[in-house]
Amino acid sequence: MERPKTPNPRRNPTGEDSPPQKEPELQIVQTYKDDAFFQKVIAENHTEKRKHIAIIGEPGAGKTTLLGELAERLSKNSPNFPICIRLADLRDSTIADYLLNNWLSKALQFIDVEAENVTPEIRKALKQLFAEGKVWLLLDGVDEMAAASPIEALARIREQLTDWVGKARVVLTCRLNVWDATISNTLTNFDTYKTLEFEPDDVDEFIRQWFEEASQDEKRRNSGNETFWLEQGKRLQQELKSPEKENIRRMVCNPLRLSMLCQSWCVPKPELPETKAALYEQFTTYFFEWKQEEFEKKHQRVLEEPDKKQIQQALAKLALAAMESVNRFRIEQDFAVEQMEEEWFNLADELGWLVLVDRDTRTKKPVYAFFHPTFQEYFAACAIEDWHFFLNHQIPPVSSCSYRIFERQWKEVILLWLGRRKIEGKQKEEFIDALVNFEDGCGEWGKQDKVDRGFYEYRAYFLASEGIAEFKDYSKVDEVIVQIFKWSFNDFDNKKKKRVNFFYLIINEARQALEQTQHPKAINALVQLLNSLHLSNLTPWQVNLTRWQVAESLGTIDPGNQIAIHTLVQLLNSPELDDDILWQGVVSLGQIAQGNQKVIDALVELFISPELDDDIRWQIAESLKEIDPGNKTAIDSLVEVLNSSELDDDTLWLVLESLGQISQGNQNQKAINALMQLLNSPKLDDDTRWQVAENLGKIDPGNKTAKLLRSLIV
Numbered sequence: 001m002e003r004p005k006t007p008n009p010r011r012n013p014t015g016e017d018s019p020p021q022k023e024p025e026l027q028i029v030q031t032y033k034d035d036a037f038f039q040k041v042i043a044e045n046h047t048e049k050r051k052h053i054a055i056i057g058e059p060g061a062g063k064t065t066l067l068g069e070l071a072e073r074l075s076k077n078s079p080n081f082p083i084c085i086r087l088a089d090l091r092d093s094t095i096a097d098y099l100l101n102n103w104l105s106k107a108l109q110f111i112d113v114e115a116e117n118v119t120p121e122i123r124k125a126l127k128q129l130f131a132e133g134k135v136w137l138l139l140d141g142v143d144e145m146a147a148a149s150p151i152e153a154l155a156r157i158r159e160q161l162t163d164w165v166g167k168a169r170v171v172l173t174c175r176l177n178v179w180d181a182t183i184s185n186t187l188t189n190f191d192t193y194k195t196l197e198f199e200p201d202d203v204d205e206f207i208r209q210w211f212e213e214a215s216q217d218e219k220r221r222n223s224g225n226e227t228f229w230l231e232q233g234k235r236l237q238q239e240l241k242s243p244e245k246e247n248i249r250r251m252v253c254n255p256l257r258l259s260m261l262c263q264s265w266c267v268p269k270p271e272l273p274e275t276k277a278a279l280y281e282q283f284t285t286y287f288f289e290w291k292q293e294e295f296e297k298k299h300q301r302v303l304e305e306p307d308k309k310q311i312q313q314a315l316a317k318l319a320l321a322a323m324e325s326v327n328r329f330r331i332e333q334d335f336a337v338e339q340m341e342e343e344w345f346n347l348a349d350e351l352g353w354l355v356l357v358d359r360d361t362r363t364k365k366p367v368y369a370f371f372h373p374t375f376q377e378y379f380a381a382c383a384i385e386d387w388h389f390f391l392n393h394q395i396p397p398v399s400s401c402s403y404r405i406f407e408r409q410w411k412e413v414i415l416l417w418l419g420r421r422k423i424e425g426k427q428k429e430e431f432i433d434a435l436v437n438f439e440d441g442c443g444e445w446g447k448q449d450k451v452d453r454g455f456y457e458y459r460a461y462f463l464a465s466e467g468i469a470e471f472k473d474y475s476k477v478d479e480v481i482v483q484i485f486k487w488s489f490n491d492f493d494n495k496k497k498k499r500v501n502f503f504y505l506i507i508n509e510a511r512q513a514l515e516q517t518q519h520p521k522a523i524n525a526l527v528q529l530l531n532s533l534h535l536s537n538l539t540p541w542q543v544n545l546t547r548w549q550v551a552e553s554l555g556t557i558d559p560g561n562q563i564a565i566h567t568l569v570q571l572l573n574s575p576e577l578d579d580d581i582l583w584q585g586v587v588s589l590g591q592i593a594q595g596n597q598k599v600i601d602a603l604v605e606l607f608i609s610p611e612l613d614d615d616i617r618w619q620i621a622e623s624l625k626e627i628d629p630g631n632k633t634a635i636d637s638l639v640e641v642l643n644s645s646e647l648d649d650d651t652l653w654l655v656l657e658s659l660g661q662i663s664q665g666n667q668n669q670k671a672i673n674a675l676m677q678l679l680n681s682p683k684l685d686d687d688t689r690w691q692v693a694e695n696l697g698k699i700d701p702g703n704k705t706a707k708l709l710r711s712l713i714v
Contacts, residue, residue, distance in 0.1 A: 031196065031626060037066075038073050041171075052161075052170040054187065056179045057195035059374045059412060060256025063173035066195065067138050070171060074136055080169075081129060082136045087172075088144040088330040088369070089358050095137075095160045099126065102361045127164045135168040142174035143409075144329040144373065150181035150408055158186045177408050197253035199559070199594075203240070206255075207233050210262040236265050239272055246519055247469065248272050251279065256374065263290075275419030275470045280378040284312065291351045298350075307347075312382065314344035315353055319370065319379035328409065329373050330358070333366045374412065381416035385423075387431035390414055391438075405435065405463055406456060414463070419470035428471045435464035436480060450503045458487075458506060462513040469518050481521055484514050485529065489549055511549075515557050526554040527563055540576040547571055548585050555592030565593050569602045579613050586616060590623025600627055604637040607658075614654055621658030634662050639674045653691055660695030672700050 032040065041053060055063050071082040083103065090098050104118050104126060129135050139157070147153035161170060176194070179185065198206065211233025240249050252258040260279060264270060264286040273279040288308050295303045318339040322331050336354065337345045348354045349368070353375070358367040370376035384390075390404045404410040418428055438461070442454035453461075465484050468474045487510035490501050502510075514522055529550050533543050547567055555564035571577065571585045586603065593599040606612065607620045624634045638659045642652075656675075663671045675696040679689060 032193075037193070038070060041070065042073065042078055052187070052190045053172070054179065054190040054192045055171065055173045055195065056176050056192060057173075058176055058197075058254060059377075060254050060372070061195040061197070062255045063195055064140055065255075067140055067171065067173055071136075071138055078136075080134045080136055082138055083168075084138045084140065086144070086357065087139055087141045088146070088327065089367075091146050091327055091330070095139075095157075096163070096165050099165070105361070130164045130167045133167055133169070137165070137168040137170045139170065139172040141329070141373075142172055143178040146327045146330075150178040151186075153178065154181070154186050177411060181408060198255065198258065199253075203249075203252060203258060204237055206258055207237050207262060210259070211236075214266070232265060233262075236262070236270075245272055247274060247472075248279070250519060251276060256372065274472075277378065277381065277416045277419030277470070278421060280375070280416070281421070287351075287353075295351070311344050311347055311351075311353070312379070314340040315348060315370075316379045316383035319376045320383040322376060323380045323409065323413065329369055329376065331368045331370075332360065333368060336368055377412045378416050381413045381420060384413075384417055387417075387427055387434070390417075390431070391434055406459060411463070415467060415470050418467045425471075425473055429474060432464045432467055432471065432474050433476075435460040435467065436476070450501060451506070452502075458509065462509055465513040466516040469516060472518055477518060477521060481514075481517060481525055484510050484517065485525055488514050488553065489529065489546055511553055514553060519557055523554065523558050523561070526550050526557070530554070530563065530567055541578065544571060544574055544577055544581055548581050548588065552584070552588040552592075555588060559592050560594070561592070565589070565596060565599060568593075569599060572602055572606055579616060583613075583616050583619055586619045586623050590619075590626040593627050595628055597633070600624060600631050600633055603627075604634050608637060608641055614650065617654055618658065621654075621661045624658075625661045625664070630663060630668065632668075635659065635668050635671050638662065639670055642674050642678065649688065652688065656691050656695045660698040663699040668699060672696065675699070 044051075055066055057063050067084070071084055074080060074082040083099070085095070085098065085103065089102075093102070100118075100123050104122065108118060108122070142153050142157060143150070145153040145156070147156060157172065170190075172190075179192075211229045214233075215227075215229040239245065240252070248261075252261050257276070257279060260283040261272075264279070264282045267282075267286050267289060270282075273282050288303060292303055318331070318336055321339045322328055322335075325335075331354070333345075340348065345354070349356075352371055354368045355371045356366050357369045359365065360367060370379070390410065405414065417423065418431070438457050440454040440456035440460075442456070461480075461483070465480055468477050468480060474480075487502055487506050490507070530547065533546060533550075538546065548571055551564040551567040551571070554561050555568075558564070568585050568589050572582065577585075586606075589599050589603065603620050603624055607617055607624075624631060628634070638655055641655050642659065659671055659675075675692050678684070678692050679696075684692070
């Protein structure tokens with residue numbers, strides 16, 4: 001996912017600004033599946049497009065896995081050298097210092113086990129590799145760095161990618177909430193790719209493959225019930241499709257959580273959890289069952305329930321202490337033993353709850369981490385009994401009070417805490433009330449049209465809105481969602497008889513919060529708003545703007561929602577529509593209408609409209625590619641336009657680019673024939689002929705004519 005440059009807002013006929021700029025929000029520029037991402041990234045290393053890369057996403061979305069896969073592919077398919085660094089291991093060191101004084105000595109042991117010291121010549125050789133651009137620097141976990149804030153972490157990375165280190169091609173991973181902590185990210189020379197969640201079909205296929213593999217286990221094959229595991233997989237697929245299971249269905253679009261659910265489904269009488277915390281709790285139960293046989297063989301005894309309870313308590317104490325330390329995800333053995341006691345540390349190490357990840361360069365002592373950072377956050381949540389740990393507030397605020405609700409590293413812990421079954425509902429109710437009614441002491445905002453409360457009051461409210469997804473019994477759910485709606489789509493001031501336009505930062509944050517709150521209630525509210533717009537006092541332009549905004553949010557929350565798609569298709573034909581809203585509507589359809597033929601037909605019809613803005617026509621081609629790459633109707637229509645004798649040069653180039661985008665790699669014969677015929681036209685100049693050959697090569701990569709022309713025309 002890249003952040004596209006959007007034009008400055010134009011003024012609409014009512015004198016209001018067009019849709020607010022969405023700088024902090026990611027939009028899909030292109031989706032990469034299977035090997036396409038790796039092929040693009042590796043191929044671009046030798047072109048002028050060579051830029052650093054940021055892989056961002058939610059916890060458990062596969063960022064580290066993707067980085068590891070890239071390292072393996074580079075070692076096989078590239079002459080360059082991948083160097084992997086876990087950023088939590090830097091501590092106070094710079095990247096340059098770590099490479100020369102830590103990483104290099106460890107790497108040397110793999111090359112020459114008898115080597116004792118890193119010589120100046122070896123350090124010089126490493127720097128030379130960097131200087132020649134032969135190194136890929138793979139940095140994992142910006143969010144795990146020992147830094148006081150996300151801004152500091154990102155700034156440190158920027159400052160350290162200079163001199164010889166800056167000559168490397170950098171690929172880093174980072175949690176989404178850390179990467180988006182600032183409006184303008186300081187790491188400007190990075191193309192941003194976001195790990196996408198699984199689509200429903202992906203979830204089904206993952207489950208099918210998981211349980212098919214489980215059925216092949218030798219012990220299970222010899223159990224006399226070979227079909228049991230396949231039936232378990234089918235049962236899981238069916239239960240996830242139940243209407244009342246929307247929350248867990250949304251949760252397991254995340255690869256880590258889906259794998260946890262599949263594993264925990266192997267216990268007797270499994271049930272679908274309702275919250276993230278319940279899923280982690282269920283997996284923990286499975287984890288101990290999984291390790292039971294191995295433990296029994298080694299110790300000649302069963303791992304009893306008191307043992308399991310004790311080790312979980314010890315892990316919780318360690319996790320919370322580590323979260324409050326400078327090196328949150330880097331746990332030295334001495335620190336772990338101090339928190340857990342040696343007996344429970346040894347057992348946690350043996351069972352695999354804690355994993356050896358490093359040895360301190362100076363002391364040579366072992367350094368551990370939880371086997372995934374999200375489990376550290378889960379166990380930390382299990383150690384917290386009182387909500388005041390997150391928020392201990394006074395009016396006016398004082399420095400001694402605790403405001404962990406505003407520290408991004410605690411967000412997942414807070415959401416997991418709200419989903420814990422052992423925490424009384426009264427405690428959760430009080431906590432969300434405190435968030436909703438938070439006063440930051442920043443003054444009165446009643447006279448401001450675009451702001452109605454303090455900065456920290458907004459942040460607390462948005463956190464409350466996400467929290468009610470984990471605590472669905474909150475008594476004021478409807479009130480919270482209504483307020484989020486007002487900020488998301490602007491409010492109508494009945495006294496002043498005008499629409500209140502909030503700052504775009506508030507609008508964007510509110511919509512992101514809306515996507516994370518209780519989905520069934522949010523969907524119902526969005527549908528009701530769409531159905532009531534014709535009764536509002538808004539101008540036609542305002543109605544169209546709100547229709548797009550609401551439909552986009554509805555489609556994001558509920559991909560494939562037919563009401564959202566129908567609304568956006570209707571919007572394309574609205575006579576009062578300005579180009580900004582039309583462009584945004586086309587983008588939204590590309591994101592939510594995968595495989596929808598009616599949408600394809602509507603976009604194709606719009607594409608051939610003679611008065612259409614070229615930027616919008618280009619976006620239609622992008623959206624058609626996202627909806628259904630290689631769609632025959634779209635290709636046929638573009639070929640028909642291509643055969644028109646009335647095309648000016650600009651439109652011809654745009655049609656060529658669009659045809660190349662939609663038909664890329666599928667060798668559509670009709671498109672190939674049209675381009676081959678166009679190549680023979682004596683009216684083409686060299687630039688246009690090269691453009692034809694370029695797009696012919698996209699459609700038919702092995703086309704010899706296209707290759708020859710591209711090599712001849714410079």
